[in-house]
Amino acid sequence: MHIVIMGCGRVGSALAQTLEQQGHTVAVVDRDPTAFRRLGSGFGGRRVTGIGFDQDTLREAGIEEAGAFAAVSSGDNSNIIAARVAREMFGIEHVAARIYDPRRAEVYQRLGIPTVATVRWTADQMLRRLLPSGAEPLWRDPTGAVELAEVYATEAWIGQKVSRLQEETGVRVAFLTRLGEAMLPTSQTVVQDGDLVHVMMRSDDVERVEAAFAEGPQEGGQ
Secondary structure, eight states: OEEEEEOOSHHHHHHHHHHHHTTOEEEEEESOGGGGGGGOTTOOSEEEESOTTOHHHHHHTTGGGOSEEEEOSSOHHHHHHHHHIIIIITOOSEEEEEESOGGGHHHHHHTTOOEEEGGGOOHHHHHHHHOOSSOOOSEEOTTSSEEEEEEOOOGGGTTOBHHHHHHHHOOEEEEEEETTEEEOOOTTOBOOTTOEEEEEEEGGGHHHHHHHHHHOSOTTOO
């Protein structure tokens, strides 16, 4: 996957290096060309000097062939504007924005942009939002047989009950994150746009589960 990152501070540079090590192509955008020193001489991705929410700058970074976009600059407003441009202007499905003010998280979530507040930021959390398939589990039992993971559900699951999602994918929904708040769903809870779905599943069943989430509910189901 090609991934565009806005911001080459400690977070952006670490994220870029990790993604490249995982085999992805990466472009990093920053208005300060000296910031790219943090990437090191071994970084093989693109270094694009410019404003991260400028469309021409994003095109130079390869946004049109990108599968994910991360806005991790030092400014909340810049991050959310860039994330919205990536989502709304270029149709990038996997978008995440770092914010410094967690009180604004609900507003951003309502806009359909997953946010990661600085107070709880880790590179792993950001990676899960950019690479929902194949991301590291949130938790795995000592035997390695069962794990808790955040799995991406396509738009086809929006409006479907948790009971149907569990029945067709074979998972147990542990909890949902909705508008930045964790909630324990019932079987009648309906999946809403912007929900992050956290599920328990067998570790050897991950690929099948991810495929079921990606495909959406079966026709004719209830």
